[in-house]
Amino acid sequence: MxxxxxxxxxxxxxxxxxxxxxxxxxxxxxxxxxxxxxxxxxxxxxxxxxxxxxxxxxxxxxxxxxxxxxxxxxxxxxxxxxxxxxxxxxxxxxxxxxxxxxxxxxxxxxxxxxxxxxVRGTNNSLPLLSPMSRVAGRMSVQIGAQYLERQYGGKGMVLGGVPGVEPGQVVIIGGGTVGLNAAKMAVGLGAKVAVLDMNPERLSYIDDIFNGRVETVVSNSFEIARWTKKADLLISCVLIPGAMTPKLVKAYMVKEMSKGSVIIDVAIDQGGGVETIDHVTTHTDPIYIKYGIVHYAVANIPGAVxxxxxxxxxxxxxxxxxxxxxxxxxxxxxxxxxxxxxxxxxxxxxxxxxxxxxxxxxxxxxxxxxx
Missing domain, CATH: 3.40.50.720 (NAD(P)-binding Rossmann-like Domain)
Structure with missing residues (x-):
């Protein structure tokens, strides 16, 4: 061939x-x-x-x-x-x-x-999506921490805090490969971390590997609204293979976030899970601010590394x-x-x-x- x-x-x-x-x-x-x-x-x-x-x-x-x-x-x-x-x-x-x-x-x-x-692997895994999901998950926290800087419209905070200063709250919607790797990075930085997922077994796994260091929440519209409001950095990474991503984070939820918070929508290449993200951004022009919240919607995050x-x-x-x-x-x-x-x-x-x-x-x- x-x-x-x-x-x-x-x-x-x-x-x-x-x-x-x-x-x-x-x-x-x-x-x-x-x-x-x-x-x-x-x-x-x-x-x-x-x-x-x-x-x-x-x-x-x-x-x-x-x-x-x-x-x-x-x-x-x-x-x-x-x-x-x-x-x-x-x-x-x-x-x-x-x-x-x-x-x-x-x-x-x-x-x-x-x-x-x-493409599916054993146990219904996604073997060709997983490598880039690991990269994107880890980078999402790295990127979010950067855009929390005041020069980008962020809150002007260090995500992991410093002695005497409370760390930031990272909220991850979706506990798959992206979410798990985002949690690893966020925990490593010293942030407070919560992961929302519909699957209790997945949440149990996440609780086990982080030994209780990550708060696990069964996802529904009520909990998404409650935790979105708390987030300094919100990472949306829900995936339905091949299908459009459901808009789980509604506009009213984003409006209730504190000004200068950051949203990273890793699922944007499947349409995105955040209602206020109305267009794909690029590495050249990666963010825009809406309702005082920094929105990042680059569809090829791993392309930067x-x-x-x-x-x-x-x-x-x-x-x-x-x-x-x-x-x-x-x-x-x-x-x-x-x-x-x-x-x-x-x-x-x-x-x-x-x-x-x-x-x-x-x-x-x-x-x-x-x-």
Missing amino acids: IIGTVTEIKDHEFRVGLTPAGCHVLKEAGHTVLVEKGAGEGSGFTDEEYKAVGVQLLDKKEVFDKTDMIVKVKEPLAPEYNMFHENQILFTYLHLAPEIELTEALLKNKVVGIAFET PKTSTIALANSTLPYVLKIANKGWKQALKDDVGLAQGLNTVNGRITFKAVADALNKPFTKLEEVLK
Whole structure:
């Protein structure tokens, strides 16, 4: 198979889909690898390193034109839509539920769209989302602590406090991988931390690993309103795989927060969980202030730390890339039911129900396309 990766064009997105090490593994397996010139530079990988493992360096259009499979990190943007070709495999984060134009481009060009974020592992885990969720969770606290500084419109406080000064309150809505890693960072800084989640078993697990250091709360609208009001830093990280994130933090709740508090919406790439976040922000222009509250809604948080993020992600994606390349997408999906859950579009049809429902489009069952 001919496999390629290209330079990411999302604002301040420096990750890359394939590392030189990954390219070497694919070459050893008998595949051809094409890489856009300069694609790895943001992650610290030079063109010379790719050349050394037998990669061909081309421009973006050539990579798209010549490859059977494109491995990216983030969803393609509008300038790339006309580069797709029929039956091309696109293996990347897609987050299609809020992306009608991208979805229509994939359908129109009959692209085989396999989304990292909906691939399932053992015990119903999300193996290709977890690496970046860990990074985003840890960074959310780091970022929130920064934007609590007065120069950004924050309260002008140190999140962990100092002797004689009370630490800040971090409230995390969602106790999954992002929330757990956010809690680790917040506890490490010395902040007061509360995690809200609907699953009592998950809360019990969080209580056990933090030995009672984190307050655990069963999530409902009453508790979200109560704890949002207390938050100096609110981190929204609820995930429904492939679907739009429910707006759990309502506008009236945000209005009751104390001025200068900070909201980080990690779920913004699935539509976001905070009602007052009405647009995605970027690393270039990451925040805006509404009702006196600092709102941060960057959709590619891990892109700011590409050296860590690229290697962590590639470690998880490469075995799946090899499966698809060695067997072809259809056989690979037949052999791995978890990978099959990653299929979002094929032959002009949507095969992931949450995406079809969010975009009000017809849904095709997996069994019909894997015959």
